[in-house]
Amino acid sequence: MTTIFGIPLMVLFGQLLLGLINGAFYALLSLGLAVIFGLLKVINFAHGAQYMLGAFAALLGLEYLGLDYWLALLVVPLVVGALGILIERVLLRRIQHIDHLYGLLLTFGLALIFEGTLVNLFGVSGSSYPVPEALAGGFNLGFMFLPTYRAWVLVAALAVCLFTWFMIERTRLGAYLRAGTENPRLMQAFGVNVPLLVTLTYGFGVALAAFAGVLAAPIYPVSPTMGSSLLIVVFAVVVIGGMGSILGAILTGLAMGLIEGLTKVFYPEAANTVIFLVMIMVLMLRPAGLFGKEA
Amino acid sequence: MTIAQPRDAGMASTAPEQLRVTDLHAFYGESHILHGVDFEVRKGELVTLLGRNGAGRTTTLRAIMNMVDRRSGSIVIDGRETLNTPAHHIARLGVGYCPEERGIFASLNVEENLLLPPTVRSGGMSLDDIYAMFPNLYERRHSPGTRLSGGEQQMLAMARILRTGADLLLLDEITEGLAPVIVQALGEVLVKLKARGMTVVLVEQNFRFAAPLADRHYVMEHGRIIDEISAAELPERREHLHAVLGV
Ligand SMILES: Nc1ncnc2c1ncn2[C@@H]1O[C@H](COP(=O)(O)OP(=O)(O)OP(=O)(O)O)[C@@H](O)[C@H]1O
Ligand SMILES: [Mg+2]
Numbered sequence: 001m002t003t004i005f006g007i008p009l010m011v012l013f014g015q016l017l018l019g020l021i022n023g024a025f026y027a028l029l030s031l032g033l034a035v036i037f038g039l040l041k042v043i044n045f046a047h048g049a050q051y052m053l054g055a056f057a058a059l060l061g062l063e064y065l066g067l068d069y070w071l072a073l074l075v076v077p078l079v080v081g082a083l084g085i086l087i088e089r090v091l092l093r094r095i096q097h098i099d100h101l102y103g104l105l106l107t108f109g110l111a112l113i114f115e116g117t118l119v120n121l122f123g124v125s126g127s128s129y130p131v132p133e134a135l136a137g138g139f140n141l142g143f144m145f146l147p148t149y150r151a152w153v154l155v156a157a158l159a160v161c162l163f164t165w166f167m168i169e170r171t172r173l174g175a176y177l178r179a180g181t182e183n184p185r186l187m188q189a190f191g192v193n194v195p196l197l198v199t200l201t202y203g204f205g206v207a208l209a210a211f212a213g214v215l216a217a218p219i220y221p222v223s224p225t226m227g228s229s230l231l232i233v234v235f236a237v238v239v240i241g242g243m244g245s246i247l248g249a250i251l252t253g254l255a256m257g258l259i260e261g262l263t264k265v266f267y268p269e270a271a272n273t274v275i276f277l278v279m280i281m282v283l284m285l286r287p288a289g290l291f292g293k294e295a
Numbered sequence: 296m297t298i299a300q301p302r303d304a305g306m307a308s309t310a311p312e313q314l315r316v317t318d319l320h321a322f323y324g325e326s327h328i329l330h331g332v333d334f335e336v337r338k339g340e341l342v343t344l345l346g347r348n349g350a351g352r353t354t355t356l357r358a359i360m361n362m363v364d365r366r367s368g369s370i371v372i373d374g375r376e377t378l379n380t381p382a383h384h385i386a387r388l389g390v391g392y393c394p395e396e397r398g399i400f401a402s403l404n405v406e407e408n409l410l411l412p413p414t415v416r417s418g419g420m421s422l423d424d425i426y427a428m429f430p431n432l433y434e435r436r437h438s439p440g441t442r443l444s445g446g447e448q449q450m451l452a453m454a455r456i457l458r459t460g461a462d463l464l465l466l467d468e469i470t471e472g473l474a475p476v477i478v479q480a481l482g483e484v485l486v487k488l489k490a491r492g493m494t495v496v497l498v499e500q501n502f503r504f505a506a507p508l509a510d511r512h513y514v515m516e517h518g519r520i521i522d523e524i525s526a527a528e529l530p531e532r533r534e535h536l537h538a539v540l541g542v
Binding site: 175178179181189191192194 | 360362382383384385386387392394398400401402403407411412413456459
């Protein structure tokens with residue numbers, strides 16, 4: 001069997017694929033965080049819970065309403081995104097004029113409420129969501145086995161990331177968002193309805209998290225705490241990439257997934273901490289993050 | 296097309312009112328900055344707000360745009376009271392605002408900056424017209440907005456509100472820190488805008504720039520209008536004005 005540094009190639013590619021898939025989730029989630037932070041200046045601590053709500057909504061939708069996977073992929077982000085819009089209109093908007101730290105505290109509190117409620121209702125043990133039939137099975141690539149669903153996750157996550165990047169960097173609406181991020185007051189003086197833009201942006205960021213949640217449901221156990229553990233890593237990814245850049249969030253997410261995967265192969269003991277080590281290094285060398293603008 | 300001569304202010308003064316500010320008070324937090332500002336501008340007029348640093352001229356424009364923390368009194372734009380109008384609806388009454396700090400967006404290139412402010416009325420200048428008026432901007436249209444020189448950024452800040460169809464322009468210190476040739480170019484732009492029938496409120500320090508362009512001058516001090524001088528009265532009151540402005 002082919003080996004590299006004494007590691008079977010199959011194991012290496014397997015871990016790289018796992019890493020890339022984790023990375024796709026990091027990318028989707030850090031992208032949403034970056035978009036929200038850009039305009040609202042709020043670090044959305046509820047992001048992990050909103051991702052979890054996405055996965056749970058898919059699971060419950062399937063169990064109680066017969067909502068199939070493909071429909072869930074569309075409907076769940078809309079429903080959870082609408083919940084985000086409600087949160088922005090009813091809660092975040094009231095505290096937007098005071099220190100943004102309160103926004104962080106508020107979203108942290110919301111995350112605890114969502115998690116706690118679901119723990120009460122369903123307990124902490126995870127349930128599994130069936131892989132949709134059309135995506136069952138896999139391909140034998142010769143050097144490794146590629147499950148179809150994982151390939152799909154990668155494609156779907158990247159497609160949504162690129163779509164988001166395109167919308168923000170290449171369209172008029174995106175120009176409003178970028179300009180609103182820099183100087184919302186002047187945008188308003190130009191006649192742009194900035195409060196509406198803020199609401200939609202938060203809703204969109206939340207919908208991205210929920211979309212990631214639905215994608216994740218068939219591969220990770222669906223449990224009320226699935227988001228909080230992931231969010232810690234995603235925050236590290238965001239710190240590494242820097243808050244300022246959309247493409248930066250996507251690339252850093254993927255890269256960190258890969259680094260994690262490689263570490264699992266060569267030094268498994270450090271796999272769970274390697275991202276934080278990278279974070280510390282980046283913070284020491286480039287405090288604004290790899291893609292962030294130096295203040 | 297004839298270029299309106301500022302000194303025949305007679306015609307403009309019978310034109311309908313485009314902006315009337317009455318007993319305007321404005322606040323930043325607890326600081327009371329404007330203490331009852333009164334002035335009016337007729338359609339097609341160019342008036343200046345003159346005053347020393349800190350007199351409240353920028354605050355007056357920001358208050359008109361609903362960009363201060365609190366305001367009271369009355370601001371009628373084109374016959375509509377706007378004191379309770381949300382900030383993003385003011386521009387839609389045909390108001391274009393060029394802020395003192397220019398407000399060019401770093402994350403947008405020159406053309407994106409130009410296309411950014413939404414169209415508020417028909418009859419704005421086309422992108423081609425604008426590039427003809429500001430050839431520098433055309434050459435640098437793909438550069439990030441803040442990579443431009445100070446003068447070019449000022450051109451951009453002016454140019455982008457000409458596209459929207461706004462017919463009441465609030466311009467804050469557009470000549471500040473610019474080389475004399477660019478100041479002169481801006482003066483020519485203002486003459487062209489007047490010829491197009493635009494109404495302009497010009498906040499200026501550079502009196503020599505403003506004097507030949509304006510129909511009337513308002514002098515501000517401590518958050519109030521303390522004097523009004525028409526272009527015709529200017530020669531005999533120039534000394535007095537210099538004393539008030541401390542120039
Ligand atoms: N954001 C703010 N918060 C509190 N006070 C402010 C703020 N902006 C301006 N002021 C104060 O309001 C007063 C008027 O300022 P304003 O900027 O309107 O003056 P100005 O006539 O435009 O003068 P300048 O030549 O400095 O531009 C000044 O005393 C200034 O210190
Ligand atoms: Mg000023």
